[in-house]
Amino acid sequence: MNFLDQIWLIPLFPLFGAALMLLLGKMFDPQPPSEVAVAPGVEHTHDEHDHEHSHDHHHGHTHEHAHAHVTGHDHGHHHGGGMRALVSLLCPGMILLSFIFSAGAVVQLSRLPERTHELVQFTWLAGLPFHMADGRLATFTAQWGFLLDPLSSVMILVVTGIGFLIHVYSIGYMGHDNGYYRFFGYLNLFVFFMLMLVLANNYVLMFVGWEGVGLCSYLLIGFYFHKKSAGDAGKKAFIVNRVGDAGFILGMLLMLSVLGSVRFLDVNQVLRSGQFHAETAGFGVLSAMALLLFIGATGKSAQVPLYVWLPDAMEGPTPVSALIHAATMVTAGVYMVARSSALFQLTPQTSTIVAAVGAFTAILAATIALVQNDIKRVLAYSTVSQLGYMFLALGVGAYWVAIFHLFTHAFFKALLFLGSGSVIHSLGGEQDMRRMGALKDKIPITHWTMFVGSVAIAGIPGLAGFFSKDEILWQAYSSPQGSNLLWGIGLATAGLTAFYMWRLMNMTFYGKSRVAPEVAGHIHESPPSMTLPLSILAVGSVFAGWIGTPKIWSLPEGFRAFEHWLEPSFASAAVEAAHEGAHDTSIEWILMGVSVAIALIGISVARYFYHHRTQIPDTLEAKLKPLHGLLLNKWYVDELYDFLFVNGFAKGGGRVFGAFDRNVIDGGVNGAGWLTRFSSSFSIWWDTWIIDGAVRLGSLLVKLSSYPVRIVQTGRVQAYALFVVIGALAFFGYYIAR
Amino acid sequence: MAPITTAHYLALSAALLLIGTIGVLTRRNIVIILMSIELILNAVNINLIAFSHFWQHVNGQIFAIFVITDAVAEAAVGLGILIALFRNKETVLADEVDLLKW
Numbered sequence: 001m002n003f004l005d006q007i008w009l010i011p012l013f014p015l016f017g018a019a020l021m022l023l024l025g026k027m028f029d030p031q032p033p034s035e036v037a038v039a040p041g042v043e044h045t046h047d048e049h050d051h052e053h054s055h056d057h058h059h060g061h062t063h064e065h066a067h068a069h070v071t072g073h074d075h076g077h078h079h080g081g082g083m084r085a086l087v088s089l090l091c092p093g094m095i096l097l098s099f100i101f102s103a104g105a106v107v108q109l110s111r112l113p114e115r116t117h118e119l120v121q122f123t124w125l126a127g128l129p130f131h132m133a134d135g136r137l138a139t140f141t142a143q144w145g146f147l148l149d150p151l152s153s154v155m156i157l158v159v160t161g162i163g164f165l166i167h168v169y170s171i172g173y174m175g176h177d178n179g180y181y182r183f184f185g186y187l188n189l190f191v192f193f194m195l196m197l198v199l200a201n202n203y204v205l206m207f208v209g210w211e212g213v214g215l216c217s218y219l220l221i222g223f224y225f226h227k228k229s230a231g232d233a234g235k236k237a238f239i240v241n242r243v244g245d246a247g248f249i250l251g252m253l254l255m256l257s258v259l260g261s262v263r264f265l266d267v268n269q270v271l272r273s274g275q276f277h278a279e280t281a282g283f284g285v286l287s288a289m290a291l292l293l294f295i296g297a298t299g300k301s302a303q304v305p306l307y308v309w310l311p312d313a314m315e316g317p318t319p320v321s322a323l324i325h326a327a328t329m330v331t332a333g334v335y336m337v338a339r340s341s342a343l344f345q346l347t348p349q350t351s352t353i354v355a356a357v358g359a360f361t362a363i364l365a366a367t368i369a370l371v372q373n374d375i376k377r378v379l380a381y382s383t384v385s386q387l388g389y390m391f392l393a394l395g396v397g398a399y400w401v402a403i404f405h406l407f408t409h410a411f412f413k414a415l416l417f418l419g420s421g422s423v424i425h426s427l428g429g430e431q432d433m434r435r436m437g438a439l440k441d442k443i444p445i446t447h448w449t450m451f452v453g454s455v456a457i458a459g460i461p462g463l464a465g466f467f468s469k470d471e472i473l474w475q476a477y478s479s480p481q482g483s484n485l486l487w488g489i490g491l492a493t494a495g496l497t498a499f500y501m502w503r504l505m506n507m508t509f510y511g512k513s514r515v516a517p518e519v520a521g522h523i524h525e526s527p528p529s530m531t532l533p534l535s536i537l538a539v540g541s542v543f544a545g546w547i548g549t550p551k552i553w554s555l556p557e558g559f560r561a562f563e564h565w566l567e568p569s570f571a572s573a574a575v576e577a578a579h580e581g582a583h584d585t586s587i588e589w590i591l592m593g594v595s596v597a598i599a600l601i602g603i604s605v606a607r608y609f610y611h612h613r614t615q616i617p618d619t620l621e622a623k624l625k626p627l628h629g630l631l632l633n634k635w636y637v638d639e640l641y642d643f644l645f646v647n648g649f650a651k652g653g654g655r656v657f658g659a660f661d662r663n664v665i666d667g668g669v670n671g672a673g674w675l676t677r678f679s680s681s682f683s684i685w686w687d688t689w690i691i692d693g694a695v696r697l698g699s700l701l702v703k704l705s706s707y708p709v710r711i712v713q714t715g716r717v718q719a720y721a722l723f724v725v726i727g728a729l730a731f732f733g734y735y736i737a738r
Numbered sequence: 739m740a741p742i743t744t745a746h747y748l749a750l751s752a753a754l755l756l757i758g759t760i761g762v763l764t765r766r767n768i769v770i771i772l773m774s775i776e777l778i779l780n781a782v783n784i785n786l787i788a789f790s791h792f793w794q795h796v797n798g799q800i801f802a803i804f805v806i807t808d809a810v811a812e813a814a815v816g817l818g819i820l821i822a823l824f825r826n827k828e829t830v831l832a833d834e835v836d837l838l839k840w
Contacts, residue, residue: 717835
């Protein structure tokens, strides 16, 4: 079977699953109507909810029924069992099919002489002629096409592979939730859009996937939509991402205007043709284009200043946190920048900004993670921090290392998130690490897999995290765009990472139990559908790094396969790599030793603080109260944004527009009214005095002139007779006198 | 004793005319006014008879007979109007009836 020509099917499988679930899912998995009606506005506190739940379900059920979520409304209803099984089979099955097709396609891709395969289905947006910036006439076309090259092949394997494991995990984790079909529908839809994002052969189609995963992220963060905090977190994620997306769109338009195409292959070809020179001296149009695209990446990949949505996104169910907000979607920005590597190579100024933002994000998030008490929030900030590492690598021009870290991070961070989900599951919804402890023997599989994940992220040699993180640190130090400062920040972050991960492990699994007594009796290991993915991911976290070993280890080429595999995608990166020879290998050994040492120090300090001398953290907290408060409140960034943008910009703007409405718009209306009244009052005056006056003057004249006529008309017969006599006498008088 | 001449008759006639005219103009009661009109008509009759006698011509006497007939008719009509007026306005005083103004 020729998988390469069937890559269009890869995103189609999850789309089919999603369509089936979202259109017909209600028939598969009917919802009790009363709960839907009650759900909005119902809020249980964790505690009372947990107790009720545990008591209700513990007896006479298998242990997994004691599972509770923060949702607080979806328990005690076990319905649609057979249909649920169908959902459980169909949705993960679709992802497995995608994975099989992806793996087949990648294997066949590796056999091609030139490892690029483009498959165009049809022209999607066509035939819009426009003038480019330099006056040439170009035609805008966007194809519905797929591009499989080493870069996208890594991405589809991560998305479908990790995605499949998380789907399987969700069967157990979401087993007692309402909206089971809805959850899987969204999850499948997400995988579809994510695959469109990474398989697209042009920026516009990539943007379709980009927006689609944003939509699914919003839907899944707000999955427990009756909880206000979940709805708010969803909106926050969506709105913050819009800011970045504006940058992406502007970047695309600028690209269209300057380069005349948005197709990856065309863009790369134009950029590498020598037509454009690297903008080393100034900040030119290419730098602006790269910066705009990078702004899009900061939104999706949670970098400063747009990282604030990711920690709040932990309101979603834990599998969502693992899949979308750790392993795949948030790496879309990294993928996009890596995809635009030809552009970023020509724009060292922007690359420096990328590296600086990445390093700053890495250390900022790591400091916040030090003091968080919510197990998922620690991991969320850890994710932000690790994404910062990836951007640091991108910024110093080590694109393959960024993708390598993306690859290893997907394993161990998905593992850690799923492990934390398993812990939460076993404790009936408890997320606060201050109410955990000594869980090591009660949930052994979860403990050992999370142990592996923590070792991997801390950077202990031999596990996945070490190889990628150490390569990033080495590149940050040795690359021409790197510097000692970037290396120092990366190193400090590595130490902090080791510390907060071991703080998490100690608070959760070791020491004395601080679990609430009502919950303590019901702690149980998660079902196999959850522990199996954990185990597989743990194996991945151990071995995934061995395909990218450091050059100085001088292992066979197979152990450096990752870099070689990605070489065609970053063709000119090979030139950059050549400089490495200039450095003395002993420096690399020393730096490696330093980074391992600092990881071990971080682990030991955390172990000492949270295991041996548990009073130390409290003493430190009391002594450094302002600093602790600053970290606990996340550097007050949310408050600052609230002040500046939500209250200042949005609400202040609302007030300004309100004042404008009241004064200018209403003023215009009122003014027109006043003017009408004024002109009508003049009209009234005219009517009263001029028109009516003329009439009345006429009547007055008639009245005056009729006066002498009127007075003789007395109406009395005798008066008339008198006039007759007088008249007669007058005639006689005249007759006689004549 | 001096004979009664035409001039005497004419003087009597003028006096009656004057009395009748003043009665018509000054009296308020419509009955008196009608009677004053009779005086005026009779002044005219005396004038006609006087000249008929003076000229020895019968036309004047014939004319006087006509005037008497006319006076009878006029009195009948006038009294009829008076009765109708009294029924409507309950008055026989001329100055209280000024409907001719309208």
